[in-house]
Amino acid sequence: MLTALTVDQQTALLMQGTTYGDEDTKRAMAAELRERLLESQRTGRPLRVYCGYDPRKPDLHLGHTITMRKLRQFQDLGHHVIFLIGSYTSLVGDPSDKDQTRPVMTPEEVEANARTYIEQAFKILDPQRTEVRHNGEWLSQLRLADLIRIAQNFTVQQFLARENFAKRLERGEPIFLQETFYALMQAYDAVALQADVQVGGTDQLFNILIAGRKLQQAMGQRPQVAIILDILPGTDGEVKMSKSLGNHIPILAEPADMYGKVMSIPDHAMPIYFKLVTRYTPEQVAAIEQGLADGSRHPRDVKMELAREIVSIFHGDEAAAQAEEHFRTVFQQRELPSEMPEVRLMARTGLLSLMKEHGLAPSTSEARRLVQQGGVRLDGHVVTDPQIEIEPPAEPVVLQVGKRKFLRIVGQRG
Numbered sequence: 148m149l150t151a152l153t154v155d156q157q158t159a160l161l162m163q164g165t166t167y168g169d170e171d172t173k174r175a176m177a178a179e180l181r182e183r184l185l186e187s188q189r190t191g192r193p194l195r196v197y198c199g200y201d202p203r204k205p206d207l208h209l210g211h212t213i214t215m216r217k218l219r220q221f222q223d224l225g226h227h228v229i230f231l232i233g234s235y236t237s238l239v240g241d242p243s244d245k246d247q248t249r250p251v252m253t254p255e256e257v258e259a260n261a262r263t264y265i266e267q268a269f270k271i272l273d274p275q276r277t278e279v280r281h282n283g284e285w286l287s288q289l290r291l292a293d294l295i296r297i298a299q300n301f302t303v304q305q306f307l308a309r310e311n312f313a314k315r316l317e318r319g320e321p322i323f324l325q326e327t328f329y330a331l332m333q334a335y336d337a338v339a340l341q342a343d344v345q346v347g348g349t350d351q352l353f354n355i356l357i358a359g360r361k362l363q364q365a366m367g368q369r370p371q372v373a374i375i376l377d378i379l380p381g382t383d384g385e386v387k388m389s390k391s392l393g394n395h396i397p398i399l400a401e402p403a404d405m406y407g408k409v410m411s412i413p414d415h416a417m418p419i420y421f422k423l424v425t426r427y428t429p430e431q432v433a434a435i436e437q438g439l440a441d442g443s444r445h446p447r448d449v450k451m452e453l454a455r456e457i458v459s460i461f462h463g464d465e466a467a468a469q470a471e472e473h474f475r476t477v478f479q480q481r482e483l484p485s486e487m488p489e490v491r492l493m494a495r496t497g498l499l500s501l502m503k504e505h506g507l508a509p510s511t512s513e514a515r516r517l518v519q520q521g522g523v524r525l526d527g528h529v530v531t532d533p534q535i536e537i538e539p540p541a542e543p544v545v546l547q548v549g550k551r552k553f554l555r556i557v558g559q560r561g
Contacts, residue, residue, distance in 0.1 A: 152224075154184045154188065158177055158180055158181045159429045161180060161220060161374065162374075163432070164217075164422040164423045165374060165377070166349060166375060166377045167356070167375055172356070176372055176374070176375075180344070183343055183372060187226070193225055194221070194227065194343040194344055195226075195341060195342050195343045196226050196227065196229065196343065196344040197229035197231050197344075197346070198214045198218055198230070198231065198345065199236065199282065199333060199347075200230070200231065200233060200264055202232060202233070202237060202260035205260045205264075206267075207268075207399075208390060209379060209396040209424055209457070210379040210387065210388035210389075211398075213377075215268055217346050217376060218272060219272055221344070222276050222277070230272065230279045231282055231336060232257075232279065232281045235281075235283040235287060235332060236282060236286075236332050238254070261281075265279060267398055270398060270460070270461050280340070282336050284339075285335070286332055294331070297362065298331060301330075301358065305357070309353060312326075329354070330353060330358040331358065331362075333354045333355075334354065334358035334359045334361070336359075337355075337359040337360075337362065337371050338362055338368060341368060343369075344371055344372045344373075344374060345359055345371045345374070346376065347373075347375060347376070348375070348376055349375055349376070349378055355373045355375065356375065377419065379423050379424065380394075380416050380419065381394025382396065382408055382411050383412075384413035384415060396408045396409065403469075403470045404551050405458050405461065405462070405470070406454045406458050406473070406474055407454075407474060407551045410454050412450070417439070417453055418435070420453055424457060424460075425460070435452075455467045455470075455471055477550070483545055487545070489556075491557050492538075492540070492558055494539065497537075498523075498530065498533065498534075499514040499518075501537060501554075501556075502523070505554050507546070507548040507554060508548065514533070515533045517548060522548060522549050523547070524545075525537070525544060525546055525547075526545060527545075539558035540557065542558075543557045
């Protein structure tokens with residue numbers, strides 16, 4: 148149980164995976180967190196911990212869950228967690244990690260995406276112990292006089308010095324005034340929630356560590372502790388996980404697909420995955436790193452442990468065990484899985500339409516690309532012609548796309 152941990156152990160766990168750009172800031176935040184934890188222990192008052200989410204897209208990948216995993220750690224230590232939907236900040240769009248203006252969303256788009264965010268977040272967070280709020284509750288009530296009072300705590304130079312704005316200014320590209328509002332709005336969230344701790348990624352460093360803490364102090368509150376988490380690399384192990392780059396692992400992926408994608412990450416990326424997206428303690432992660440360094444743990448076995456843990460988080464232990472068995476059968480033993488979807492062909496059918504219709508490719512163009520790249524096999528043979536048509540077979544044949552998608556094709560009954 149995490150509640151049995153000492154305050155020093157709790158601090159180490161909650162600071163696991165954090166980064167601030169310099170060690171002095173990290174030490175200062177760790178010291179402040181330790182002080183808050185001691186105070187909570189003395190008074191019996193749980194810390195108020197939150198993270199804000201702007202639901203600009205409906206689907207989440209593993210990289211989005213890093214902050215949720217940290218919130219869950221706070222929950223398991225007995226603290227009060229607030230899952231904040233940026234119903235108002237989404238309308239502006241966070242410019243923190245962008246070098247161009249984000250498109251403005253409608254309230255209807257935000258609300259629709261928010262519902263799916265919450266459903267997916269509860270795969271990690273305990274719904275019975277999570278308070279869900281929308282920042283439109285208080286931001287929509289602000290008057291012009293309130294905005295002026297908030298803005299007088301910041302300078303234009305502070306915003307223009309930020310890297311993304313500086314690049315656009317240098318290129319002569321526009322920086323719209325509403326983009327500077329974002330940090331003010333997020334800072335006011337911390338005030339409205341009377342936050343003890345705010346969790347966020349490195350792209351939120353200014354908004355949380357500078358703007359949020361400063362505005363809380365200006366409004367008579369003790370400044371929040373900033374828990375700034377590192378970025379999760381994608382399956383390439385190099386750049387930030389992103390759907391647009393195709394190096395992401397969707398949290399709604401099927402267990403076998405999720406397991407296989409984790410197994411595809413390079414060995415050097417395993418430690419950061421253990422730190423950011425698993426339930427492992429600092430001591431457990433250190434033991435894995437030591438085992439990899441001294442050769443007592445084989446990288447393949449460690450990666451399978453990682454894949455099993457991640458699938459278990461989102462799908463449960465049984466599904467994780469089945470996904471592992473599927474992986475062993477298909478990839479390690481080089482056999483076809485015993486169970487796979489089946490289609491009965493009644494007439495000659497084009498390969499590309501068959502792939503699209505049965506979910507082996509999202510579109511005809513993607514199906515064609517997979518064939519051209521040698522990623523499609525029919526009855527064990529690589530398909531090179533995307534225009535081929537498949538006749539109803541006398542005996543079942545297997546269509547394989549990539550490493551993890553299979554379709555058994557059978558003909559008409561005699």
